[in-house]
Amino acid sequence: MEEIYVSVEDPKHNNSKSSPGHTGTRGCDRSFHLGVIICPGMLSVFLLTGLITLGVYYHVSATNLSAESNKLSAVTEERDLLQANLTERTKELERLQSLFKQKTTCPAGWHKFSCSCYLLSKSSGSWHSARKHCTDQGADLVVIDSPNEQNFIVSITQHLAWIGLSDIEQEGTWKWVDGTPLTLKYWAPRQPDNKGSTENCVMIGYEGIHWNDGRCEASFQWVCEKQL
Structure with missing residues (x-):
């Protein structure tokens, strides 16, 4: 197996x-x-x-x-x-x-020219009363220091008018009211003549456009000027 x-x-x-x-x-x-x-x-x-x-x-x-x-x-x-x-x-x-x-605006009744205002009075008076009227309004009688200003003043005046020029302090020495001496002149022919040795204040408008010396007590219009 x-x-x-x-x-x-x-x-x-x-x-x-x-x-x-x-x-x-x-x-x-x-x-x-x-x-x-x-x-x-x-x-x-x-x-x-x-x-x-x-x-x-x-x-x-x-x-x-x-x-x-x-x-x-x-x-x-x-x-x-x-x-x-x-x-x-x-x-x-x-x-x-x-x-x-x-x-830069002038008061009513004033005329503006350049940098000033001008007033032609409606009444007449002496040179001294004219100046007082101007200073009472913060101005003074006009001082003319250029041909253009001379022409302007002539244009607004029709009659004789006082300006701020005199020889009151010293005869023959003309000075403006601001103290500056006279340099620019617009005298009429044969003026100033100091007639009668009593003419110490100056007016504008003599013979149309010229200046003339006259008695300060005489009565004329005037021109005030004040700066702007």
Whole structure:
């Protein structure tokens, strides 16, 4: 009879054959478990880094926004100050323009020429009373210091009229009422003649456009002048 042999493998032999496969399986398992442990950690690091970055970004943005807001506030305040200053300057300019307009306008009844106002009196009187009438109105008898002014005075007078020229202080030394000596002259021919040694005051309109000396007590119209 044939004997039946049951082949029984040596456990050690079996272990030696299967151990490479088992070793590989355990290695994969360990790698898998290690990956499972490391991946969430790395994700956490990435998330934390992202959160930190966002935090820094928003902080910087907030800081910049605050700085820009402060700048805007400062600019707005400066603009308001400039606007207030401009308003004040505008009011001051308007006030000065009003004063200038008042000063460049002659009173009623006066005539404006260049930078002065002139008044031809409606009444007549002596040279001294004529001058007092002028000074009472903040003016004085006219001082003629240019050909244009001479022509203007002639244009507003139709009769003899006193002007602010005399030699009352010293005979033969003609001076204007403002103290200036006589330089520009419009004497009529053969004038001044100091007729009777009593003619110390000057009138305009003699022979139409010229000057003549006469007695200060004589009665004539007069011309006042005051600066604007």
